[in-house]
Amino acid sequence: MNLIAKNWDLIIIDHLESAYACRSSNSPVVYISHNRESTLISQKIPNAPSWIQKILTAWIDHYEKKTVKTVNAVITISSDEANWYRLFNSLVIILPPTFNSTVTPVKPRKDGRLRIGFLGGSKWKPNRDAMELLLLHILPLSQRPIELVIAGSDWSMPLLQSQLQKSIGDDRVALRYMGYIDDINKFWTDVDVFAAPIANGAGVNVKVCEALSNARPVIAYPHAMRGLKGIDQSFVFLASNPIEFAQALDSFDFAAITNNPPHEFTPSYAKSKLSDLLQTIISRF
Template sequence: MVTNILHEGGELLMLCHRIPYPPDKGDKIRSYQWVRALAECCRLYLVAFVDDPRDWEYAPRLREFCAEVYLVPLKPYLARLRGLPALATTAPITTAYYRDKRIAVWVEELLKRRPIKGIVVYSSAMAQYVSGHCFKRSMAENCRRIIDFVDVDSDKWRQYASQRRGAMAWIYRREAKRLLTYDTAIAQEFDLSIFVSQAEAAFFRKVAGLEIEPHFVTNGVDHLYFSPDPTRASPYPSGRAVVVFTGAMNYWPNVDAVCWFTAQVWPSVREQMPNALFYIVGSHPDAKIMALASDDIVVTGRVADVRPYLQHAAAVIAPMRIARGIQNKVLEGMAMARPVILSSAGFTGIGASDEKCVLLAENAAEFAKRTSEVLLGSHAKVGKAARDFVIKYFDWEQSKKHFVSMLTDITPDS
């Protein structure tokens, strides 16, 4: 039976593993767009964890367009301890990390007191509250469940394992296996599964052994916000050529990418351009990143506005070695009309033309060559072509329309 869960202002529940505001990092950017899209066409109930104390101030912003917002604090160190017992079971650590009785109770009570027609789960860790024995159909008769996996997170753990040895490698390999098993079961149980790109959806179908390929809705970029502005002042020292990396700097793939670049690429770039600077721009820089700070490497920490750092950089880099899905940092750099130099891992799901819209580099020598060329004035047309490309193919308004359209025509196992 086809179900339109948005018909006549239906009521929806959305569960997020992290508060979807402010939209200042990858997962929060996408979840925020879904919240806004759903809130415009239905009565939306939102539940999420808050893992950064500074984000509590944004709760009133979410309540402006949600019927109810239920937020629960998550302390990472306690969550890690909560996840450890999972090692003695067949469950993934991820679900134990995000397990909280308060959310379970709130969700159960909401489903009893409100005529919820649809449930949107953002990140599979939150599916535990509306799946299996925890979800009783009698509580939400005819309720459809949609999950946005975004990326194949289990494969990130496999990639993490390849970078580690000993006990940690074993733990990461175990998590990759257990999480894939869990995600496969969720995909089979829910009415609709979504990923961030066709490549990601096809990859999940392959590794999960599914008969039907999941759907996908691509990310977008706010190209009106991320737009060059001639009146925007530069944050950089005058007369210095700057290379910039942006992203949350306590996120392992970002830390790995930056540490690799500074060790394997940056010395060669400095030989070509002695006055060049490398800026690492992003919140929560960990000890490894802070240790990189020097005369030619600047670690900013969290900044109020990343756009000046993108606009006035000679080059934006994304030397990702561990990645899945689409890198928002790449889309933002392209939208700001900057040459983006990136690895194949950072390029996945974007599909732009090499040397026309982006500059691909597969190893340290290629990264050094490409970066030096840009700093010396080559590839001057790449930035404009990059902006034109993301405006055409990565527009949030189109992605939101696509997402909402899926919810108006759901059949079980669609």
Template structure:
């Protein structure tokens, strides 16, 4: 079987973002199932393709909103309104439908398509849904847009997110209805897409890229660690909750390190917190922390940093939102949802790690179970797409 993996961005370099890591896991599972995969989409400017022999690149594009100029954002919005598309799809309308169709039709012996998220599919829906397809919903994007609208800091921003949510909901439900099968990364995401029955959709477990195993003991420089792209609204909501609702209840002697890109002008509000910015190696950073705080409050899909933490066998405290899509919780993970309860659980967990009451566990069992289930579910999706 030969499938086109249609995505806004094709793989470039080692997978780093949650989007890249999820794509890497899905494509790996497809290839384990014997599928030939051809990547199809745009690439980041000035970077090398990770899999050039199996990639059809449509050109270079930088779709990041947070670093775009006001002029560029207005151009994207105007294009979205003119084309009746989402803001995210408008960013990819840098070529016309005929040019994209010509690039697509050059790929030989295609049996079907994997629509990886909604942006590219929304921009070129007619071409990309002409053959049987599997729709992968990384998140329920219209729910995320609704949450962003609630958290918007201006009336204009609120109206933009409300418009995006309206268009995204129609697009997501339309793609889910037309697809031969839908894969989500959390069970809770299936119902909002209108495909909550197992005959139409399933939740796909994920893993992170395999790295070296650590045999030496780790040097714990920080009591609590957090890592993420904090410019993304759902992540920022979790960070703000940690700083505003959890921190006031933590003992003074506990140290906290936060790695990852922050929004411009983000205030440094507590001397106990060290903001490290982007770190060179996420796993090396996590290994320096006694306990990982997983603080998701909003959003859909799966939290890749949760999976990474569990694969490494690190002690953690998580909200229920952070462990959505996780069937088997590791023994050294605790769950709490209110600020006061989360702070108390964190403090207790840090003390237990400091005194060796609890420590790291072997995360390979968690990873193996994820891979086994992933392969089973993906085979079900492939069978549905091929009419078996």
């Protein structure tokens, strides 16, 4: 293969399966990890027998450890997973997902409602669970006028409206469904705060990272913030149950909205971290 035959200055592999292609290369290798793959087996094949899941988990865990030991550096988006990688490799950097786009200014509010953003399609179970939490358990406890702005495919608005009507029974909460949108800026410009009542799923929540990259404050369950440590607390409001989540919505101050995202979620931060990493590899190799 070309990766093995040629003497590259640097090889960057994206995802675990790419490691096989450069197993015999003499060039330095950087492994970009999106998740610890061995933790995702039950999520990727939920209907497989448990014994098959256990075998695959053990095999991938072994291959993952071997890969991390042999590469020159690891880039991970998760501070939690970085601790595991450092057991096998001393050069690990944390680089949250960064979206190279201009921060979208918030449109003025017409009716004073707090506009809560929800991003994701209904086919993914963690999204369905989060939507159910919002409509049936969180929003009924909030006392302020709210507009829930939903972007994502396959949601049934009649069903969502019916659930909301049963749980609240008045017009204090309005729903607006944007469907699947090609231009995500159209979503962010109509959102004051991003809601992430995520209680399950694996890995870093990329939607939370996208909200922070767009300088939108996030109200979230702790699970939604897994792997994201040390973020400016003026952007993140944690709630451990529906009551605390509703209280965070009620106390949210529009003054918390800014056009300046946390430093860790800016392109300049990513460029600086990558530049430092490359210099370190060059000096060692």
